[in-house]
Amino acid sequence: MNNLFDFQRFGKYVSLELTYNKQLFYYGLGAIISMIIVGLYSIRALNESPITEGDLTALLIFIYVVLGTVIINRAFAAFRSQKRLITFLTFPVSQFEKFLFEYLSTVLIGVFVLPLVILFAYMTEGELHKIINPGIGYTGLDIVTNITKEIFIGSEHEVYIKKLLATIVCLIPFSIMNLIFTGNSVFTKWPLIKSVLFVAAFLTFHGFLVYTIFEKMGVGEYITNENPLFFFSTSEAALLFVIFYILVANAVIVYSSYLKLTEKEL
Numbered sequence: 001m002n003n004l005f006d007f008q009r010f011g012k013y014v015s016l017e018l019t020y021n022k023q024l025f026y027y028g029l030g031a032i033i034s035m036i037i038v039g040l041y042s043i044r045a046l047n048e049s050p051i052t053e054g055d056l057t058a059l060l061i062f063i064y065v066v067l068g069t070v071i072i073n074r075a076f077a078a079f080r081s082q083k084r085l086i087t088f089l090t091f092p093v094s095q096f097e098k099f100l101f102e103y104l105s106t107v108l109i110g111v112f113v114l115p116l117v118i119l120f121a122y123m124t125e126g127e128l129h130k131i132i133n134p135g136i137g138y139t140g141l142d143i144v145t146n147i148t149k150e151i152f153i154g155s156e157h158e159v160y161i162k163k164l165l166a167t168i169v170c171l172i173p174f175s176i177m178n179l180i181f182t183g184n185s186v187f188t189k190w191p192l193i194k195s196v197l198f199v200a201a202f203l204t205f206h207g208f209l210v211y212t213i214f215e216k217m218g219v220g221e222y223i224t225n226e227n228p229l230f231f232f233s234t235s236e237a238a239l240l241f242v243i244f245y246i247l248v249a250n251a252v253i254v255y256s257s258y259l260k261l262t263e264k265e266l
Contacts, residue, residue: 003094004094004096005094005096005097005100006094006097009093009094009097010093010097010100010101013091013093013097013098013101014101017101017105029117032067032117032118032121033117033120033121033124036063036118036121036122036125037121037124037125037128039063040059040121040122040125040126040129041125041128041129043059044129044133044136045129045133049137050135050136050137051136051137053139053142053143053146056143057143060118060122060143063118064114064115064118064173065173067114067118068110068114068173068177069180069192071106071109071110071114072106072107072110072177072180072181072184073180073184073191073192073195074105074106075102075103075106075107075180075181075184075185076102076184076185076191076257076261079184079185079188079264080188080189080191085264089264095258095261095262096258098261099257099258099261102181103181103254106177106181107174107177107178107181110177111173111174111177119141119144123140123141126138126140150162151163151166160236161235161236161239164236164239164240164243165239167243168239168242168243168246171243171246171247171250174250175246175249175250175253176199178250178253178254179195179198179199179202179253180192180195180196180199181254181257182195182198182253182254182256182257182260183195183198183199184257185256185257185260185261186198186257186260
């Protein structure tokens, strides 16, 4: 198909996919919300004292990691069955449109929609549980606003640094999801396990690269009290470089998964 992208055709494709998978979507959404509500309710009920904000944050992050991994693992599900793969590849939409739908329905849902679903379930459970037991320590969205306020406390320079650090923290789960997404386009058997090993290998490679540059190549000797950031003039420049590197790495990784799709169509 010569046409790379047609909005009307893509809209019909999305509508068809949503119609075909709407039952799975409803069941999945209901299961996620129910599981979080029951889980949080049980944890609160079994603890004699209210859950601290730190423990609650760690718990919500754990839930996000588990559910995000499940969602991303649905990417390129058609690659795991020869019959479904043939249907997927011969469907009358462009390669880019197929790839875009896979990306939107997994990575972007995991990055933007899933946190909102988790917060909705958390607030629903808190409000209901508070009616039964007002002493559970439920504080609504204070857990989010406290983090946000912390970023904007301090001088203009400190706030800017905190914003850059927050950007890097937000890019970490996004990057991991992109890695798993790409792994799913490459591996047909046991894609999740192989993708996790791929992520581990990717992180190990970067750790080895940093070790080689700063230790084996002696670059670490140039980092002194007078030049603590090596070739970066300021901490802002160093953080901006990290952000730029992460974005470029993500672009390369995602493009690799697109090339893998085009390779299968060939």
